[in-house]
Amino acid sequence: MTHVLMFAGGLVALVLGANALVRGASKLALSFGISPLVVGLTIVAFGTSAPEMAVSVGAAIDGQTDIAVGNVVGSNIFNVLFILGASAVIAPLVVHVQLIRQEVPIMIGASLVLLVLVLDGRLSMVEGALLSALLIAYTVFLIVQSRRESQAATGEFDHELQPPAAGAWDARWPVQVALVVVGLVLLVLGSDWLVGAAVAFAGALGVSDVVIGLTIVAAGTSLPEVAASLTAAVKGERDIAVGNVVGSNVFNLLGCLGLAALASGGGLGMAASVLNFDIWVMLAVMLACLPIFLTGREIARWEGALFLAYYAAYVGYLLLAAQQHDALGAYSTAMLSFVIPLTIVTLVVATMLRAKPRADAAPPPR
Template identity: 75%
Template structure:
């Protein structure tokens, strides 16, 4: 009971901290004339991924590197399959052309980079430095791209709108205070969440990797859940998709980069099960975004149902595998022999249909 309360308190701290950080940082960015598009792809996406950073770095410093890496991989799978699935059920999600042309390929590239760097079973110090440098370069690229387009209407028909002069959070000291308070809640929330997760792993007899892929990943993704669902309910359907894509890119490059640097020369070891299965699932999920996004430039409700179904199947597989359940071979055969091939064929047909129509 105490661990459950600790987990809830930790998750609440992460959500509050991310909310304060996003508000303060976005108002600060807008005050300096950065466009709302870039604020969404950077500040909001990075802010909602801040719990992943806090938990992963905290886990590394605590010697729980499996939780750190599993948290990032599990969060990326959760973001696409669960968050986009639920958001699409609320309302079909609009996918802007820039996401298809630029942001999704970058997310795919980051996923492939993680796979390539992790083939030796470890994210070393130089690997982490490369990831962090690429994250900085990507952020600078987005800001420069926004500044060049700020004088004219963008594809989103947005204009740079500084914070209202009379707003309570328009002043620089208030913005800095919000950022500091957000970081404080993130640190406290991450400590509580990691502590509860470790106790859960011991009590349930499962590995840190499985806990990181499921419970911790879902807990640290709560800001993304809140942001995307709120955006879908408000009709801001493009924000729901952009938030997920931007967060996934930051999770790999920023979160693992910072965590790897925090680990120092020891680096981040990748569990064999992650390399053999979960990283490939993350890559497949990222790859599946392209045909789904391209067809009609939206995520339909039935596609949201498919996403949710796959997330349930993924979690079920992790639970069965952790317990070495007798139903695991049958479940695996059904998924690999029927469900996955059928989905691949459907995605290929969806991708080829617009080309034939053109």
């Protein structure tokens, strides 16, 4: 019971810490005249990944590298399959902003870079520094590009992010700095409690730290993304729902793993199960986004339901594999020989049907 309370307290501290950090940092940036678009693309997008960063870095410092890696890989799978899936079920996710369609290939590219770096079974400190440098370059690229953004894209963030009103409680910079400090303290405490409870859960349930990191910890640290994307979908701000997930995934890959590798003191070891299976699942679900986004249309409700079903299937596989259940062989065979091929054919046909009206929509003038 103590560990359950510790886990719940850690999640609450992480969510409250992320909210305080984002609020304080974004208000502080706006007060100094930084544009809402830049704040939205950097502080807000990355701030929702603060729990993943805190947990992965904390786990790496404590020597729990399996949790550090599993948290990032599991969070990225959760973000695409569960959060995008649930958001699309609420309202079909229409993607209009060019930046979002551009970031999906960047997200896939970051996954491929990570895959190449860990083929030897380890993410060294030098490779962690490389990922961190790529994150800095990515952030600078977003800021430079924001100056050329369309008025519609800029207006979207102007509407969402407003400088604090003169009489507001968080209008003064000392309050904003205090929010940042409180947020960081809560993130450190929350990550410490969460990692400690996760290790205890793994021992009690007889499963590896990797499985706990890929499932319970990954879903828990993704709560800010869940709240942000589902709220945006309900409000009809569907570009923000998609952009939040894509930006968070890029930050997880480059920032969380990069900093965790640096903080570990000796790099992060990759469990064989992650290297042989989970990291490929992460890459596959990101590639699944590409044909949907490139059509410039939407993630339909049925595709969102499909994403949710795949996440349930993935978690089911992890649990069966962890227990070496007798049903694992039949389950794997069914997924590989029937479900996955059928889904690929369905997505290809749906993509072709989406693209066809686009080509025929503008008949030549007579």
